[in-house]
Amino acid sequence: MTAMEQHPEAPLRVRDAAQLAWDDGADLLVVGFGGAGVCAALEAASRGASVLALERFAGGGATARSGGVVYAGGGTPQQAEAGVEDSPEAMYDYLRQEVGDVVSAETLRGFCQQSSAHLAWLERHGAAFQGSVPPLKTSYPSDRYFLYYSGNEAVPDYAALARPAPRGHRALGSGMSGINLFRPLAASAQQLGVRLQRQCEVRRLVLDAAGAVLGVEAWVLPPGSRAARTHARLSRWTDALHPYAPALAARWRRKLRALETAHAERRLIRAQHGVLLSAGGFVFNRAMLSQHAPRYLDGLPLGTSGCDGSGIRLGESAGGATAHMERASAWRFINPPLAWARGLIVNADGRRYCNEEVYGAKLGHAMVEEQGGRAILILNRALMKEAFAQVGPGKVWAFQRLPALLNMLCNARRGDSLAQLAERVGLPLVNLQRTLATYNAAARGECADELGKSAGLLASLEQGPWYAMDLSFASKLFPCPVITLGGLKVCERSGQVLDQDGAPIDGLFSAGRNAVGVASHFYVSGLSLADCVHSGRRAGAHVAGLARAVRSTRGEQQ
Known part of the structure; x- marks a missing residue:
């Protein structure tokens, strides 16, 4: 000690x-x-x-x-500036899914009802916020944007129960806010x-x-x-x-x-x-x-x-x-680059276990609590090319770019066939083939994705070569932040x-x-x-x- x-x-x-x-x-x-x-x-x-x-x-x-992000909603001036409709009820319906019963329903309702007032109080004491929304999903927006979907609001399973709205209000200013x-x-x-x-x-x-x-x-x-x-x-x-x-x-x-x-x-x-x-x-x-x-x-x-x-x-x-x-x-963010989120994550058995578009803490929880800390990202050449382009200079933060580049350059195992990829990564071939076949069928529109991924984030991985990156919890090349x-x-x-x-x-x-x-x-x-x-x-x-x-x-x- x-x-x-x-x-x-x-x-x-x-x-x-x-x-x-x-x-x-x-x-x-x-x-x-x-x-x-x-x-x-x-x-x-x-x-x-x-x-x-x-x-x-x-x-x-x-x-x-920190990133200086305050989760607020229910109809803030910044949401109105961005043309976003929200209500305390919609905010509550979403947060109830995340918060569970850790606080009472009465407390959570009060939190949502007072949310906009809390933001105004911060502004009276000198903090500043703005209603600019980034065009694509991201773990943290660039200096051009200060209101974003900071959780799982737009993920289909959550949006089915609560009208989605961006509620991540990032304090105005350059750099980490x-x-x-x-x-x-x-x-x-x-x-x-x-x-x-x-x-x-x-x-x-x-x-x-x-x-x-x-x-x-x-x-x-x-x-x-x-x-x-x-x-x-x-x-x-x-x-x-x-x-x-x-x-x-x-x-x-x-x-x-x-x-x-x-x-x-x-x-x-x-x-x-x-x-x-x-x-x-x-x-x-x-x-x-x-x-x-x-x-x-x-x-x-x-x-x-x-x-x-x-x-x-x-x-x-x-x-x-x-x-x-x-x-x-545990925060296992795989976006940016957005192309990573269009691939799929598998466990040590080669089976997919989480919708890759979810918020990084949701993916991290599943990885640590349910999968022994394992997370292996599968992409193909087309997605790798997209990913490199998406983390080019000036497009994302350095703390987002550098881990992505490091892992694509130094932590990606290539296979010209799925059999070769499975052997190099140590995954069961039959499970990996079955996982990709099911995913590809959803990407082609033949069926709904079994984990509820949005159609726009599905990508067919039928054409190789294929790449696997071990993004597991204990990764030295991609450390996983924890609070x-x-x-x-x-x-x-x-x-x-x-x-x-x-x-x-x-x-x-x-x-x-x-x-x-x-x-x-x-x-x-x-x-x-x-x-x-x-x-x-x-x-x-x-x-x-x-x-x-x-x-x-x-x-x-x-």
Whole structure:
């Protein structure tokens, strides 16, 4: 077990708050200043509460490094700009298929009904969105487009139950849009008086005799110190390097921990009305991943160094219950190039098992949970030529182009006959022949595709030569990104953390991927950030209401 994976210290238990000499305090303490944390801070501050955010690194978390996509619908101005018709009911009918029963129907309906208002709220705080829709299906649009089908909405099986509409609202700006979403929100929070303490790690909670959360014990690197400067530089390098050299990034995380252990100073910080845990998921914690979701250990952890489960473990230390910890999302995107999605995916037995046009997390789930992590893409020469053309310079993002080119050039086995291909890849020939024959019949229009693939994405593979690329979960040439989805159980009306008996823990809240929410079952692009907005605002509003009620009572007494 590494230093990053240690359990948090047991809570500091005192008789009452007056027993301690507090170094600082606020109505709301936000532990983790990413997407959920900044939204909670904004909501609470706008309602008159004092807010202090405690952030181990620079702030932004996984949100700032994400694609900046917010899943929103029901009739947003951007949808209207694009000529798209949508309604909260259609959005609900679709999301019910993805979300399952991870949250109540009432909560999901509220999420859909408030969706457009949440987007407008983000805009009031400086984020910007636009209604330009790309002409073709894609995992992430270019800088020309900012509204797209970010999930399975247009896949026939889903569209049969819910009228499809593009709901992936990407924050306006060049490059990956996560920073374009987070930066204006953080600036707005500062203007509202939210204080931010960077390089500050919460190591344990402070509880009173009844188990209510009074505040936190935090450890802060001295501002401006050599240790603080080294920590800031190293943390930036670590998160930037991780996708390309994860082993080296892991070593640097251990150096970060060593700096914190040697140089951080203890602070006791009082939360007058609530501590919000919004420190992300646990994909970087190998011990937790081994315990809860071991099938996903071979994936590429997606996020930042703060996604180490610390917030979840803090909640557990106070008696908080967790749920859906086994849920993780593996992203096996095979589009772009679109030609890949017109081919077919088979398992180790040479049998097709998933509609190739589905969202990458849907394909990834089937690959990991049902097929032992195996995914072999079958194309022919015509589709390979299409694929090379579709990832030419200026047509797609570098992070989409480079893996596609690398795999087509270095990971493609060729067979001039299916027998030769089966031998070179190690697939049963009879099964492979049967799979292609069935697929080709659907492509010729002789029957419907057995897995429900749209006619426009079917391509006859009768003419060879054929190619097979092993895109399995453990692929070194095509690493599969993974995020975790489970977390602390919370009250769906307030965001308050629940204990093992389902009772709320006084003074403790959670939001975002630190908690169970609408994105804790299946993932589609933008759903996690939308949940950060929804759950963050919910908790911030509740704590601000508690603070207002106490002030009102004190005013009446005076």
